[in-house]
Amino acid sequence: MNANFDLLVSGCNTRCAHCYVNGGPGGLMRTEDALFCIDWLDELASLLPFEASFTLDNEPMNHPDIALIVKKAASVGHIEYFHHGMTSGIALMRRPDREEVLRTYLECGFREFGITVHGNAAHHDGIVRREGAYRLACEAAALAKNVGAEVSVSLMFNRFFAEDADDIDGLTERLAPSYVWFAIPNYTPHVNMPGYEGYRGTEADLEALSPMLEKWGVNAEALLKEARTVARLREELIAVLDPAELFARPQEELYLSIRQNGDLYVGNTGAETELLGNIRALDPAAAAGRIARLPGNRDFGAFYEADRIPGRETLVSAAERLPGELLYSDLPSALYRVLAELGIPTRIIKP
Ligand code: SF4
Numbered sequence: 001m002n003a004n005f006d007l008l009v010s011g012c013n014t015r016c017a018h019c020y021v022n023g024g025p026g027g028l029m030r031t032e033d034a035l036f037c038i039d040w041l042d043e044l045a046s047l048l049p050f051e052a053s054f055t056l057d058n059e060p061m062n063h064p065d066i067a068l069i070v071k072k073a074a075s076v077g078h079i080e081y082f083h084h085g086m087t088s089g090i091a092l093m094r095r096p097d098r099e100e101v102l103r104t105y106l107e108c109g110f111r112e113f114g115i116t117v118h119g120n121a122a123h124h125d126g127i128v129r130r131e132g133a134y135r136l137a138c139e140a141a142a143l144a145k146n147v148g149a150e151v152s153v154s155l156m157f158n159r160f161f162a163e164d165a166d167d168i169d170g171l172t173e174r175l176a177p178s179y180v181w182f183a184i185p186n187y188t189p190h191v192n193m194p195g196y197e198g199y200r201g202t203e204a205d206l207e208a209l210s211p212m213l214e215k216w217g218v219n220a221e222a223l224l225k226e227a228r229t230v231a232r233l234r235e236e237l238i239a240v241l242d243p244a245e246l247f248a249r250p251q252e253e254l255y256l257s258i259r260q261n262g263d264l265y266v267g268n269t270g271a272e273t274e275l276l277g278n279i280r281a282l283d284p285a286a287a288a289g290r291i292a293r294l295p296g297n298r299d300f301g302a303f304y305e306a307d308r309i310p311g312r313e314t315l316v317s318a319a320e321r322l323p324g325e326l327l328y329s330d331l332p333s334a335l336y337r338v339l340a341e342l343g344i345p346t347r348i349i350k351p
Contacts, residue, residue, distance in 0.1 A: 001296055004082065005041055005054040006257040006269045009034050009069060010062035013090035014128035017199060018156070020190035021270040022351075023058045029260040031065040033280075037258060038072045040279050045079035047288035053080040057269065061091035067104040074108035083110040086154070089140025090133060102147045113144040114152040114181070118199075119160040120167035127158070127199060141175055154181040155216070157327075158199040162208040169212060182218040184227050186329040187337045189303050189346045190270050202325040203229055228334035231324030236331075237316050243335070247306040251296030265351060266294060271302055273347045299332045303346050310342065318342045 011026020012019075029037070038054070045052040056073065060066050073081035083105075092098050105111075118127040121134040145151045153172060155161075161168070172180055185200065187193050206213075206220070213220045237243070255268035262279045264287070265272035276282065276290060295301065318341045328334040 001050045001252055001254060003048065003050065003052040003254040003256060003291065005052065005079075005264075006057050006255065007034070007037060007041075007054050008058060008257065008259050008269060009056050009060050009066075010058065010091075010260075012059045012088065013062065014088050014130045014133055016128045017192065018127070018185050018196040019192050019270075020186075020188040021058065021268065022190075026058065027260045028063055029262075031063075031068060033260075033262055034063070034065075034069050035072050037262065037279055038069070038076060040284060042076040042078050043284040044288050044291070046077075047285055049292050051080070052078075053082040055082050055084060059088060059091050061087055061095065061101065067097075067101050070104055070108055070110070074110070081110075083112065085110065085113040085149075085152075086116065087113060087137075087140060088128070088130075088133060089115055089137040090130070092140045092143070093136045098143065099147055102144055102149060106148055111148075111150050112152065112178075113141070113149045114154055115141045116154045116156050117168060117171065118156050118158060119164040123158070123160045123164060138171065138175070141177070145175070150178040151175065152179040152181060153177045154183060157182065157184050157201050157206065159201040159205050160199075161201060162205055165209060165212045169215065172216060180216045180218070182213065182216065182223065184223065184327055184329045187333040187340075188271065189336050189340055189348065194340070197326070200326045200328075203227075203327050204325065206327060226330050228328050228331050229325055230319050230322045230328075230334050230337060233331065233334040233338065234316055234319035234324070237312055237319065241312075243309050243312060243315060244306065246335070247300045247304065247309050249300065251298045251301060253298040254291070254294055254296050255298065255302070256291070259351060263351065267297060267302065267348070271297075271348050272351045273297070273302070273349060275349075275351070301347075303336065303348065304339065304344060305347055308344055309339070310344070314342065315339075 009029045012023040015024045115137040118124040124134040257269040264276045266274040318338045
């Protein structure tokens with residue numbers, strides 16, 4: 001088992017249609033609370049019987065004191081700071097101290113930054129619901145590269161990708177990132193997700209991109225092995241899959257989240273299942289004892305109680321009512337889509 005704490009220091013500048021982590025404009029964590037929280041997590045991690053890490057989210061570059069917070073994150077001894085480096089670039093580009101902030105990250109050893117691209121400028125701005133977002137993401141990536149960071153581009157596949165392929169390719173040529181990631185969006189039972197389904201691409205859309213995928217260094221075979229359409233899931237449900245067994249599988253990763261006010265929840269942001277208390281009032285030793293006894297919550301049981309999952313026939317019949325060709329990142333995503341169709345209640349609480 002290992003645990004990750006998602007520390008929400010500041011909200012986002014976009015309202016992405018596919019966001020399942022409660023992103024969007026939000027408040028700031030007070031600087032003193034953020035610093036206290038990192039110390040508190042470090043002490044907690046020293047008492048846990050497994051390894052722990054934490055991340056800074058949703059868009060840490062919005063925090064006026066992010067340089068101070070990043071330095072603190074780099075100084076801890078028991079918990080690891082997991083720097084994912086993904087940014088919309090908007091917060092960075094509006095900061096007068098943007099180069100200094102990037103240099104602080106680099107000096108602390110956090111050298112990687114990434115932007116996510118949803119197609120050409122118009123499609124990207126539409127999906128993240130912010131005009132000018134594409135331009136600012138590209139400017140931020142170029143700036144990070146100039147300052148000496150390693151920059152990656154994450155291409156988030158959707159139904160526009162085949163028509164936007166030349167524009168996307170132009171961006172990757174101009175930016176020459178260290179790495180191009182390619183992701184098929186997942187599906188979780190988050191309230192936002194049904195609104196993204198109109199953008200979701202199909203297997204045929206992906207096949208139409210084949211020459212570009214090769215150029216971008218994407219392993220399409222591995223991608224398709226992992227990905228699922230609801231039609232393929234239906235066949236697997238009929239032939240081999242035992243839904244009860246899937247939901248009974250133990251998970252080796254435990255996700256927790258800490259909101260701007262210091263409330264500590266079990267569950268990743270957007271999939272909180274229990275409030276443990278506020279870290280200002282929680283004793284690290286008592287919290288560590290409680291957390292050590294929690295089961296993992298990466299997939300399946302993170303969202304649904306095992307005894308709420310219907311039998312195979314009900315799932316197959318729901319799958320038949322859905323568009324079979326839409327492509328999901330993996331088997332759990334396709335299964336959650338079917339469960340959403342059935343209106344199965346989730347474990348997620350409203351924080
Ligand atoms: S997907 Fe990321 S950038 Fe977009 S709203 Fe959600 S947390 Fe913010």
